[in-house]
Amino acid sequence: MTVKDSSLLRRFADRHGYAAVPLGLLVCLLALAAVRGPHLFTSDGAAYAIVSAAPLIMATMALTPIAMAGRGGVDLAIGPLVGFVNVGLVFWLIKSGVTSPLFIIAFAIGVSVLFEVVQGLLIAGLRLQPVIVTLSGFLVLAGVNLMITDRPDGMTPAWLTAWGTPTSVLSPATGVLVAGFVMWTLIARTSFFHNLRVMGFNERTAYASGVPLVLTRVGAHAIAGVYAGLAGVLYTAVIASGDPAFGQQYTLIVVTALLLGGISVGGGRGGALGAVVGAIDVFLISDALATFDFGAGASFVVQLVYGLILVLALAVGTVFARSGLRRRPRDGRVEVLA
Amino acid sequence: MTAEATSGPQDASKTARNDNVDDVICVRDVRKAFGDTKALQGCSFTARRGEVHAIVGENGSGKSTLAKIISGVFPADSGTVELQGGTPSSPAHARTLGVATVFQEVLLAEGMTVFDNLFIGAEGPRTRKGPRAEQLRRVAAVFTELLGEALDPYGLVDDLPLSMRQWVTIARALLSEPRVLILDESTAALDHSGAERLYEAVVRLKAAGMCVLIVTHRIEELTRFADRATVLRNGVDVGTLEGPQITQNRLLEMMTGDTAHFGEGAATAALPPPVPQGERAPVVRASGVRLRHGAAPFDLDVTDGEIVGVIGLDGQGQAGLIQAVAGIRPAAEGTITVADRKGNELRITRQKDAADAGVAYIPGDRKLEGTFPNLSILENFGMPLFRTQRSGGVIRFGAVQKAFEEQRAALSIRLNRPSAPIGTLSGGNQQKVLIGRALAADPGVVVLNDPTRGVDISAKHSLYDLLRRLSSQGSTVLFLSSEIVEFIGLCHRVAVFRDDSLFTTLQGEQITVDGVLAAMFGQADGIPGKEKELGS
Numbered sequence: 107m108t109v110k111d112s113s114l115l116r117r118f119a120d121r122h123g124y125a126a127v128p129l130g131l132l133v134c135l136l137a138l139a140a141v142r143g144p145h146l147f148t149s150d151g152a153a154y155a156i157v158s159a160a161p162l163i164m165a166t167m168a169l170t171p172i173a174m175a176g177r178g179g180v181d182l183a184i185g186p187l188v189g190f191v192n193v194g195l196v197f198w199l200i201k202s203g204v205t206s207p208l209f210i211i212a213f214a215i216g217v218s219v220l221f222e223v224v225q226g227l228l229i230a231g232l233r234l235q236p237v238i239v240t241l242s243g244f245l246v247l248a249g250v251n252l253m254i255t256d257r258p259d260g261m262t263p264a265w266l267t268a269w270g271t272p273t274s275v276l277s278p279a280t281g282v283l284v285a286g287f288v289m290w291t292l293i294a295r296t297s298f299f300h301n302l303r304v305m306g307f308n309e310r311t312a313y314a315s316g317v318p319l320v321l322t323r324v325g326a327h328a329i330a331g332v333y334a335g336l337a338g339v340l341y342t343a344v345i346a347s348g349d350p351a352f353g354q355q356y357t358l359i360v361v362t363a364l365l366l367g368g369i370s371v372g373g374g375r376g377g378a379l380g381a382v383v384g385a386i387d388v389f390l391i392s393d394a395l396a397t398f399d400f401g402a403g404a405s406f407v408v409q410l411v412y413g414l415i416l417v418l419a420l421a422v423g424t425v426f427a428r429s430g431l432r433r434r435p436r437d438g439r440v441e442v443l444a
Numbered sequence: 445m446t447a448e449a450t451s452g453p454q455d456a457s458k459t460a461r462n463d464n465v466d467d468v469i470c471v472r473d474v475r476k477a478f479g480d481t482k483a484l485q486g487c488s489f490t491a492r493r494g495e496v497h498a499i500v501g502e503n504g505s506g507k508s509t510l511a512k513i514i515s516g517v518f519p520a521d522s523g524t525v526e527l528q529g530g531t532p533s534s535p536a537h538a539r540t541l542g543v544a545t546v547f548q549e550v551l552l553a554e555g556m557t558v559f560d561n562l563f564i565g566a567e568g569p570r571t572r573k574g575p576r577a578e579q580l581r582r583v584a585a586v587f588t589e590l591l592g593e594a595l596d597p598y599g600l601v602d603d604l605p606l607s608m609r610q611w612v613t614i615a616r617a618l619l620s621e622p623r624v625l626i627l628d629e630s631t632a633a634l635d636h637s638g639a640e641r642l643y644e645a646v647v648r649l650k651a652a653g654m655c656v657l658i659v660t661h662r663i664e665e666l667t668r669f670a671d672r673a674t675v676l677r678n679g680v681d682v683g684t685l686e687g688p689q690i691t692q693n694r695l696l697e698m699m700t701g702d703t704a705h706f707g708e709g710a711a712t713a714a715l716p717p718p719v720p721q722g723e724r725a726p727v728v729r730a731s732g733v734r735l736r737h738g739a740a741p742f743d744l745d746v747t748d749g750e751i752v753g754v755i756g757l758d759g760q761g762q763a764g765l766i767q768a769v770a771g772i773r774p775a776a777e778g779t780i781t782v783a784d785r786k787g788n789e790l791r792i793t794r795q796k797d798a799a800d801a802g803v804a805y806i807p808g809d810r811k812l813e814g815t816f817p818n819l820s821i822l823e824n825f826g827m828p829l830f831r832t833q834r835s836g837g838v839i840r841f842g843a844v845q846k847a848f849e850e851q852r853a854a855l856s857i858r859l860n861r862p863s864a865p866i867g868t869l870s871g872g873n874q875q876k877v878l879i880g881r882a883l884a885a886d887p888g889v890v891v892l893n894d895p896t897r898g899v900d901i902s903a904k905h906s907l908y909d910l911l912r913r914l915s916s917q918g919s920t921v922l923f924l925s926s927e928i929v930e931f932i933g934l935c936h937r938v939a940v941f942r943d944d945s946l947f948t949t950l951q952g953e954q955i956t957v958d959g960v961l962a963a964m965f966g967q968a969d970g971i972p973g974k975e976k977e978l979g980s
Contacts, residue, residue, distance in 0.1 A: 262613075300564075303560070314547055316539035316553050
């Protein structure tokens with residue numbers, strides 16, 4: 107093994123080692139899915155899975171840069187924000203006859219970036235607590251959504267409906283996911299992203315070393331806005347209407363996916379890989395549970411299982427890290443056994 | 445990066461005042477207050493390109509504040525700071541003006557690799573500066589220059605000892621290719637040979653035209669290579685010495701404003717207090733102790749009234765003994781017992797055992813182990829008393845207050861009001877509060893973990909006096925220090941550690957700087973060694 111190879115491997119381990127437990131969980135869940143719902147492994151089933159999971163994946167990716175920026179930043183407003191994009195698109199744009207894909211996507215990204223930048227400025231500029239700012243954002247948007255419409259209604263243009271119809275694995279939803287992932291990979295190569303991680307790990311060090319804190323944190327929120335907007339478009343495609351009540355539960359599911367993805371809300375640790383894996387984990391859990399017959403209590407059982415798996419995953423991750431399985435003191439460096 | 449920031453058109457007033465083009469830092473009448481504490485009260489100095497300029501002063505004299513103002517961390521309340529090209533308004537701006545600072549606190553982002561930590565903030569917002577291979581080459585070059593060997597760039601900083609972390613912050617500063625390098629107490633975390641290497645590097649940088657600002661209270665080394673030294677006292681510059689004028693006694697005189705007390709040979713203390721003669725049972729007993737699995741076992745007995753110095757090169761296990769006696773981190777194998785005042789021997793396996801046995805622990809790393817910066821001075825002081833001084837679950841603040849007043853008078857702690865946050869005190873005074881906290885419980889054994897790091901000379905001397913007093917009252921003292929001089933005339937014995945085990949114990953006339961140093965480098969016979977390959 108050459109020096110270069112080992113350093114590449116180690117760089118990968120340092121950067122993505124946090125995702126070891128989420129990936130392990132993914133393998134378990136895929137095994138469970140193979141038993142309980144083998145339809146997921148057919149081409150139709152996979153197409154359905156991608157379309158259904160895509161909004162959640164995008165929303166989880168939206169939370170990732172904010173969580174990585176540290177200060178315990180979890181954007182609680184993410185659910186209502188995706189919901190706002192949904193009702194905004196359906197009741198403002200589409201109802202007034204705007205159906206161009208370009209306009210719709212630009213609107214979706216535009217409003218959510220705007221919203222996130224405002225949140226970011228409040229958090230970074232005025233140094234308000236993230237939980238207060240995003241809880242306020244949650245309440246405001248949840249209210250606004252219900253002001254726009256008090257019940258699910260409306261319809262979507264043909265192209266958007268087609269996006270939400272699972273026909274092939276290579277659907278537009280897949281395209282959006284790939285684009286989102288590629289965009290992340292590009293961002294992750296910038297020094298902006300490096301500064302973001304440093305800030306998440308240690309804000310004092312970052313400041314003293316000349317990292318522009320406000321700019322970096324607002325930047326994290328702006329990136330979150332892009333992904334939240336795309337999540338809104340994909341979600342609108344799936345339900346093919348506008349639903350004002352959507353979003354309040356969704357926040358909890360997205361946060362669950364974020365944490366299951368091994369992304370530290372303490373800052374620094376995380377990435378798109380974790381976000382995607384975490385979101386798929388959440389999707390597979392709910393899909394597997396749907397194959398059981400829990401009757402009227404099904405949704406409660408799903409929440410219960412989310413909670414249990416979340417605690418279990420974090421506990422396993424912690425024990426794993428402490429037991430020295432993952433971190434052997436070999437010249438003091440991180441090794442991932444996976 | 446710095447070139448374009450400085451080559452732009454300057455406004456006329458600025459260039460007119462900088463009549464000497466070599467003046468890279470121009471500080472005029474800078475004032476800065478933190479709440480009630482006035483850190484700087486009108487401080488001025490100039491530093492030129494291609495010189496090593498020392499800023500010296502006691503703790504609380506404002507030198508670190510001055511360094512932080514030049515680095516853009518704090519804005520000055522009044523006065524001007526001019527670097528060629530402007531006044532730094534933030535660390536990021538200072539950086540574009542060509543200032544790189546190694547702060548007293550070892551600032552690293554834990555959880556990230558050495559490589560990641562080296563390039564924090566060093567690049568523009570869009571792309572990495574240069575390809576990775578080029579960066580790696582520069583990293584290797586800088587570490588080879590500083591340490592004589594390359595450091596694994598993809599290791600996590602968490603796994604490095606404190607001294608290596610300090611080297612990482614130094615390398616980070618150098619990698620930004622500054623015109624002004626500020627070293628704020630940067631030798632504090634380095635051992636003796638590490639400090640020497642840093643000073644060698646400083647001399648090379650100076651020759652290359654850099655302005656190196658060394659902020660320190662460790663004046664012994666400065667006399668050899670500082671070109672000029674500006675002395676601060678109580679937030680005011682009391683004078684600048686040049687070249688041969690820079691002598692230890694002259695600096696001490698100016699720092700303290702006290703010529704009588706720091707005459708010839710004042711750095712060494714008087715004789716250690718006599719230890720009562722006769723057969724006495726040991727108070728602290730370590731038997732068959734291994735600090736880590738695989739390390740050699742050792743025994744150590746310390747009796748009452750004894751002051752035992754504990755030392756070793758960086759990370760050789762000396763802190764392990766201190767922490768084991770204090771019950772903070774138990775030894776891997778073996779037993780440590782401490783006899784309480786009644787003579788009962790208690791085995792120490794956790795912190796509560798140590799507290800029950802009357803062991804007081806005084807930490808050196810105030811930020812990490814000592815203080816709660818947001819709580820008041822009184823609350824920081826009373827922390828352990830809250831458990832004992834209470835009736836029916838309610839804290840008797842009167843008793844705590846009384847104990848505080850006693851210690852404040854005994855240790856002459858300087859403060860405005862006890863309800864102010866402890867962060868408003870200088871390092872030395874914070875340390876005194878911690879010492880007072882430990883002594884208020886009337887301990888039989890006092891364990892100190894490098895308590896004089898970052899503390900000025902007069903605070904040191906009052907600590908030595910205090911330890912002597914404790915010793916003559918029959919207390920047992922274990923005193924870990926990184927500076928050998930502190931042991932001379934103070935300690936009855938010095939325990940030298942190597943490879944996580946007790947290497948040798950020196951006593952009486954064996955306790956000399958050369959003797960202890962030789963033992964630290966592994967020579968039991970006390971002959972100073974020449975080789976220094978064991979550096980870190």
